[in-house]
Amino acid sequence: MNDEMTREVRRRERGGEGVGNLLGRALDQLGSTGERDGSSRAWIAWNRVNGDVERAHSTGAYVGAPRRGARDPELVIYVDSHAFITDFSANREIYLARLETAGLRFSRIEFRLSKRPRAETVPSPSPRRGTRPLPELDAAEEREVEELCAGLPTTLRESVSRAMRVSYRAQKQEHS
Secondary structure (H helix, E strand, O other), X not given: OHHHHHXXXXXXXXXXXXXXXXXXXXHHHHHHOOOOOHHHHHHHHHHHHOOHHHHHHEEEEEEEOOOOOOOOOEEEEEEOOHHHHHHHHHOHHHHHHHHXXXXXXXXXXXXXXXXXXXXXXXXXXXXXXXOOOOOOOXXXXXXXXXXXXXXXXXXXXXXXXXXXXXXXXXXXXXXX
């Protein structure tokens, strides 16, 4: 009885296992039992080996049959915008290498626009109740903005000066 209690105390002192490790092992076990198809394994591997940007803008995966002459299957990753199709396509070889380190080998990877919207949406910022409006700039601050923007091309001058004014006003409110 004393040995059992000592072992339990030592186990607890070493600390428990993280949730990420537990879930990772559970997912690996599911994959080894054949309960998940290739697309699901590829999707999990894609999210595991890539960064926050890739995870945030990819919406799904599909593993297709190998093309004629290829030995390994093809991977299609669905993304949420055309811009990320271009960005991710530029790094195809890096993604293939990362997936290979996870034990998945593909002959090629293709990025396509997803037809379904992302599940989570980012709410647009709305003004909070009780917030006071930004203070106006004085004449000296207005002149400073005008002087700083004077050398800019006319196409940029208006938008940059408007952004500078808002920034100055926010700083003024923060320091008041």
